[in-house]
Amino acid sequence: QQQVKQSPQSLIVQKGGISIINCAYENTAFDYFPWYQQFPGKGPALLIAIRPDVSEKKEGRFTISFNKSAKQFSLHIMDSQPGDSATYFCAASSGSSYKLIFGSGTRLLVRP
Amino acid sequence: DGGITQSPKYLFRKEGQNVTLSCEQNLNHDAMYWYRQDPGQGLRLIYYSQIVNDFQKGDIAEGYSVSREKKESFPLTVTSAQKNPTAFYLCASSFQHTANTEAFFGQGTRLTVV
Numbered sequence: 001q002q003q004v005k006q007s008p009q010s011l012i013v014q015k016g017g018i019s020i021i022n023c024a025y026e027n028t029a030f031d032y033f034p035w036y037q038q039f040p041g042k043g044p045a046l047l048i049a050i051r052p053d054v055s056e057k058k059e060g061r062f063t064i065s066f067n068k069s070a071k072q073f074s075l076h077i078m079d080s081q082p083g084d085s086a087t088y089f090c091a092a093s094s095g096s097s098y099k100l101i102f103g104s105g106t107r108l109l110v111r112p
Numbered sequence: 113d114g115g116i117t118q119s120p121k122y123l124f125r126k127e128g129q130n131v132t133l134s135c136e137q138n139l140n141h142d143a144m145y146w147y148r149q150d151p152g153q154g155l156r157l158i159y160y161s162q163i164v165n166d167f168q169k170g171d172i173a174e175g176y177s178v179s180r181e182k183k184e185s186f187p188l189t190v191t192s193a194q195k196n197p198t199a200f201y202l203c204a205s206s207f208q209h210t211a212n213t214e215a216f217f218g219q220g221t222r223l224t225v226v
Binding site: 105 | 153170219
């Protein structure tokens, strides 16, 4: 129930293309869904986050889509750039416990 | 600058030794966390602390110990009981009791058993 399942494990996209990463969860108490970006040898950094009262949130080229009934959320990276090449983690937490539960990560490679 | 600092960046441990990883934050965050990262397995929670002098086990606490004597500091000791300690260790912190539970991460410590 505490798991967050993430797919795909790896993704290769051409420059200018759309990158899509999906996550699914079981625990309906989760009420905060962030995405983190991690470059090699660095700690993850918050990219964008959403709460279940909205179905979509956009920040620049990054969009989270949230489907509460399906218990799924996804990250869309529009006009993907080589600098976006990194590992992306989805996560979830609930108000009763502030610890984040992370997905297994997706290694994104954007080819020039 | 405000942030979260982990040291050392690289650490080598001999079999049977205990080692301590440092984590310090000056963000005035209440909560602090330790995660372990292995290739292809994401981030797994080792221990977390929501307040000084209190901490809880995460999903993989066996072979690890922590203390939280100061709000700013949350050191992690990897004991000889940890059978496979080679990994990338990440410390994080966040506010409690707010709508924004963004976690800020340190740069990590890579521990290798030699």
